[in-house]
Amino acid sequence: xxxxxxxxxxxxxxxxxxxxxxxxxxxxxxxxxxxxxxxxxxxxxxxxxxxxxxxxxxxxxxxxxxxxxxxxxxxxxxxxxxxxxxxxxxxxxxxxxxxxxxxxxxxxxxxxxxxxxxxxxxxxxxxxxxxxxxxxxxxxxxxxxxxxxxxxxxxxxxxxxxxxxxxxxxxxxxxxxxxxxxxxxxxxxxxxxxxxxxxxxxxxxxxxxxxxxxxxxxxxxxxxxxxxxxxxxxxxxxxxxxxxxxxxxxxxxxxxxxxxxxxxxxxxxxxxxxxxxxxxxxxxxxxxxxxxxxxxxxxxxxxxxxxxxxxxxxxxxxxxxxxxxxxxxxxxxxxxxxxxxxxxxxxxxxxxxxxxxxxxxxxxxxxxxxxxxxxxxxxxxxxxxxxxxxxxxxxxxx
Numbered sequence: 151x152x153x154x155x156x157x158x159x160x161x162x163x164x165x166x167x168x169x170x171x172x173x174x175x176x177x178x179x180x181x182x183x184x185x186x187x188x189x190x191x192x193x194x195x196x197x198x199x200x201x202x203x204x205x206x207x208x209x210x211x212x213x214x215x216x217x218x219x220x221x222x223x224x225x226x227x228x229x230x231x232x233x234x235x236x237x238x239x240x241x242x243x244x245x246x247x248x249x250x251x252x253x254x255x256x257x258x259x260x261x262x263x264x265x266x267x268x269x270x271x272x273x274x275x276x277x278x279x280x281x282x283x284x285x286x287x288x289x290x291x292x293x294x295x296x297x298x299x300x301x302x303x304x305x306x307x308x309x310x311x312x313x314x315x316x317x318x319x320x321x322x323x324x325x326x327x328x329x330x331x332x333x334x335x336x337x338x339x340x341x342x343x344x345x346x347x348x349x350x351x352x353x354x355x356x357x358x359x360x361x362x363x364x365x366x367x368x369x370x371x372x373x374x375x376x377x378x379x380x381x382x383x384x385x386x387x388x389x390x391x392x393x394x395x396x397x398x399x400x401x402x403x404x405x406x407x408x409x410x411x412x413x414x415x416x417x418x419x420x421x422x423x424x425x426x427x428x429x430x431x432x433x434x435x436x437x438x439x440x441x442x443x444x445x446x447x448x449x450x451x452x453x454x455x456x457x458x459x460x461x462x463x464x465x466x467x468x469x470x471x472x473x474x475x476x477x478x479x480x481x482x483x484x485x486x487x488x489x490x491x492x493x494x495x496x497x498x499x500x501x502x503x504x505x506x507x508x509x510x511x512x513x514x515x516x517x518x519x520x521x522x523x524x525x526x527x528x529x530x531x532x533x534x535x536x537x538x539x540x541x542x543x544x545x546x547x548x
């Protein structure tokens with residue numbers, strides 16, 4: 151059987167979808183039952199996959215005539231995939247994120263699409279530009295056209311059913327995981343070495359996971375400033391994430407907000423941090439503040455759990471309560487005062503921090519790349535003539 155995969159996000163390893171792409175491919179390659187199938191990875195840029203994937207994983211690299219890296223190119227590339235997969239004789243195709251790819255029913259190619267979230271549908275500000283509105287529209291249509299949807303949370307499944315009217319029986323749910331590096335133990339000495347590289351010491355409040363407006367960094371900064379007015383000692387707030395252009399309407403201008411609040415001496419902006427340093431940043435933190443307004447899954451929460459770091463997050467933040475369970479302190483993230491109260495509780499209550507850290511480590515058992523990959527594979531192999539794969543049936547009944 152030939153299974154095509156949209157692996158284009160391998161070129162963006164620092165993103166959540168980039169992590170899901172890489173780890174899904176690795177987990178697929180380790181499934182014994184996958185060894186007798188041929189996989190074709192479709193890429194926008196050359197990636198040397200020979201170092202981490204076996205020989206039955208091939209690659210196809212192409213760009214449309216419009217090569218500028220923007221929304222039109224994305225749409226053209228995703229639409230071209232259907233044609234490429236048909237020419238390559240694919241029996242099934244896995245899109246590892248929501249995309250504009252549509253397979254005509256007469257192609258006979260079974261299309262499985264992973265949907266992480268439908269943020270552009272839920273938040274109108276993400277549809278400000280005409281190209282973004284067009285992309286949101288064509289992606290919504292492609293989601294509706296897919297044979298099967300893998301939602302990364304029950305929250306995303308409900309969003310799809312309510313907002314795009316996708317029948318729930320066409321949607322399976324499979325949780326991804328964090329990258330394996332976060333599950334490896336980081337000693338205090340290792341963490342101390344990394345954090346001092348960035349000019350900070352252990353015991354700070356850490357915020358990461360991106361600086362989009364929905365990540366709610368502005369309210370976190372305002373809550374932190376409020377706390378500093380009421381207390382003699384508050385640990386530094388450390389923020390990592392790419393600093394976007396000031397004219398980007400979907401990004402938070404953190405430097406401007408810090409300056410206006412007069413807290414520059416107490417906030418450390420690290421900008422982009424390499425993936426290999428992130429486990430130590432979590433490990434060195436007193437706790438992790440993640441007051442996002444909405445998440446389809448929320449990989450940073452799982453990363454913090456893996457590091458044994460307590461988490462503050464949002465009780466009305468999409469999938470966050472589903473993913474965090476009772477392992478995080480959940481607050482109303484549209485209320486600056488509520489965020490400040492949550493920060494203060496975690497600063498003052500060491501036993502509660504220890505409880506949350508322990509609960510987080512226990513909750514890690516709910517997240518597995520193997521189960522995620524096995525779900526993808528089992529959906530793909532139903533495209534076989536007899537509609538089943540004995541290896542998959544045997545392994546999923548364990």
